[in-house]
Amino acid sequence: MYESEIRRLQQLDTLVEMTKLINSTLDTRQVREKSIIAIMQLMDTEAASMLLLDSQTKELYFEVVMGEKKNEIQSIRIEAGKGIASHVARTGVPLIVQDAQNDERFFPGVDQTSGFKTRDILCVPIIFKERTLGVLQAINRRHGAFAGDDIVILHALANQIAIAIENAELYQDSISDGLTGIYQRRYLDLRLKEEMHSAMRYQHPLSLMMLDVDHFKQVNDRFGHSTGDEVLKKLASIMIQGTRLSDVVGRYGGEEFMIIVPHINQRDVEIVAERIRRSIANCDINGIRVTVSIGIAHFDGRPDKVEYDRLLELADGALYEAKETGRNKLVIRRPR
Structure with a gap:
């Protein structure tokens, strides 16, 4: 009894700390990753995951996984009506399932992919204002690893996660471009000022890329604005794939x-820009091919003060030169 009370108090302390941690960021990815770290710390568990609900297909997909072969698991989608996680998402009722492989609701596909042999599952829904966002799972090979108190703790964590996810998504919507999903101008201006301040203070390099689609008006005139929108969305995706998380x-x-590119030297930023330029030029977008011109301003981290407007002016000037000297190319400039 004494040991169980100690564990319960430790769980409550951890819950409080992890709730603070989860709510300390408005980055949706960080919220989700910190949530799974919290489960691993709160529960006596060998694997944990967050599955989110696809509002259109009603499938569950693995957003974050901790455990064996997590990369392979993250490609799995669970159809509506299959598996214990789907049952919890549909009913909104938390569950502890012991000897899960003999439960008719159990979906074996994940174990077949990972080689993990699930014995016990603790699964709780993530619900915000009566809308199911997904589920949290803790999984063990051992029997009897979870108790009723664990449901209470994990359910409390799920409630905090639901609020944090919703807040993070609302914030993300406010700083994102409605068409492409990438950041919009107001946020870019803010981040550029922050990155410039950091680069000058700590004397690390910073590059700013400006990219413009060549002859884009012709795309809209010939194929229509909806097709032009699809082109912009595809280009945004290529840029995301061609850059780092930072x-x-x-x-x-x-x-x-x-594209704001911190902590990178001039040669490497040219390589990144050229890779993006080539990827775009070689991409067939529903039968349409476009190119981009790229202007780059590079600050090498020297203690000389460079104003925000000056770096932007250099990148714009480099972009203009790329446009005027043939397009589908990159030009780089540095402060003097």
Whole structure:
């Protein structure tokens, strides 16, 4: 009894700390990853995951996984009506399932992929204002690892996660471009000022890329604005795929994009920009091919002060030169 009370108090302390941690960020990815870290700390569990509900297909997909072969597991989608997680998402009722492989609701596909042999499952819904967002799962090979108190703790965590996810998504919507889903101009301006301040203070390099779609008006005139929108969305996707998580990719307006690239030398930023340029030029978008011109301003981290407007002016000037000297190319400039 004494040991169980100690464990309960430790869980409550951890719950309070993890709730603070989860609510300390408005980055949706961080919220989700910290949530699974919280489960691993709160529960005596060997694997944990967050599955989110696809509002259109009603399938569950693995958003975050901790455990064996997590990369393979994240490609799995669970059809509506299959598996214990789907049951919990549909009913909204938390469950502890012991000897899960003999439960008729059990979906074996995940174990077949991971080689993990699930014995016990603790699963709770993530619900915000009566809308099911997904489920949290803790999984063990051992029998009897979960108790009724664990449901209470995990359910409390799920409630906090639901609020944090909703807040993070609302914030993300406020700083994202409605068409492409990448950052919009107001946020880009803010982040560029922050990154410049950091680069000058700590004397690390910073690059700013401005990209403009060549002859984009012709795409709209010939194929229509809806097709033009699809082109912009595809280009945004290519830019995201061609950059690091630490880079900031956004739509600056119309067919113009901005990429803020911190902690990178001039040669490497040219490689990144050229890779993006080639990927776009080689991409067939519903039978349409487009190119981009790229202007780059590079600050090498020297203690010389460079104003925000000056870096933007250099990138714009480089972009203009790329446009005027043939398009589908990149030009780089540095402060003097």
